Amino acid sequence: DTEVTQTPKHLVMGMTNKKSLKCEQHMGHRAMYWYKQKAKKPPELMFVYSYEKLSINESVPSRFSPECPNSSLLNLHLHALQPEDSALYLCASSSNRDSGYTFGSGTRLTVV
Amino acid sequence: AQSVTQLDSHVSVSEGTPVLLRCNYSSSYSPSLFWYVQHPNKGLQLLLKYTSAATLVKGINGFEAEFKKSETSFHLTKPSAHMSDAAEYFCVVSDHRGSTLGRLYFGRGTQLTVWP
Numbered sequence: 001d002t003e004v005t006q007t008p009k010h011l012v013m014g015m016t017n018k019k020s021l022k023c024e025q026h027m028g029h030r031a032m033y034w035y036k037q038k039a040k041k042p043p044e045l046m047f048v049y050s051y052e053k054l055s056i057n058e059s060v061p062s063r064f065s066p067e068c069p070n071s072s073l074l075n076l077h078l079h080a081l082q083p084e085d086s087a088l089y090l091c092a093s094s095s096n097r098d099s100g101y102t103f104g105s106g107t108r109l110t111v112v
Numbered sequence: 113a114q115s116v117t118q119l120d121s122h123v124s125v126s127e128g129t130p131v132l133l134r135c136n137y138s139s140s141y142s143p144s145l146f147w148y149v150q151h152p153n154k155g156l157q158l159l160l161k162y163t164s165a166a167t168l169v170k171g172i173n174g175f176e177a178e179f180k181k182s183e184t185s186f187h188l189t190k191p192s193a194h195m196s197d198a199a200e201y202f203c204v205v206s207d208h209r210g211s212t213l214g215r216l217y218f219g220r221g222t223q224l225t226v227w228p
Binding site for chain 2: 004006018040041043045046052056074088090092100101102103104105108
């Protein structure tokens with residue numbers, strides 16, 4: 001298995017809702033990442049997990065809450081989002097920096 | 113500090129003609145460099161990577177890139193464009209080569225259009 005799987009592919013949520021994005025990989029990668037991508041822009045790093053511990057938080061608002069239950073799973077819990085949070089959310093994993101990252105196909109999030 | 117400059121925001125070519133997407137980088141370390149492709153509403157797919165081995169790197173779908181340290185460049189080329197190559201391309205540099213932890217630095221992207 002050489003893929004990163006993200007679910008759901010599309011999500012529409014209201015500003016008072018709570019939802020979660022899920023990411024799974026079975027390549028044995030020990031680093032996992034969340035990126036946010038707005039239209040016509042490059043991805044922006046949100047969080048990095050290394051060996052299931054949060055290593056980097058790029059000053060992301062607390063309405064985004066990451067979780068890494070085990071070495072294969074990464075979640076992003078969403079609560080009280082704003083319309084400007086609408087974007088493509090990408091998960092990625094890597095074994096080391098030289099190998100490059102493997103990206104999932106993303107979750108297209110719309111906040112209404 | 114690491115940074116990436118993609119010199120063209122849009123490139124248009126005819127099918128069957130060569131493709132050149134330009135990228136310059138700045139890095140405090142010996143860099144690892146990558147090109148990723150993103151088709152509409154899709155994730156990013158790794159095309160090729162440079163990690164201090166051969167300076168001419170071959171990737172998937174007929175793409176190549178040449179690492180030129182003296183010019184701090186890592187341009188992406190393909191001899192003959194195909195309609196399916198139409199997509200957004202990102203040049204990326206990483207820090208802390210050899211380490212798991214760290215981050216990627218993305219260029220702004222180049223939109224490649226292929227005309228029939």
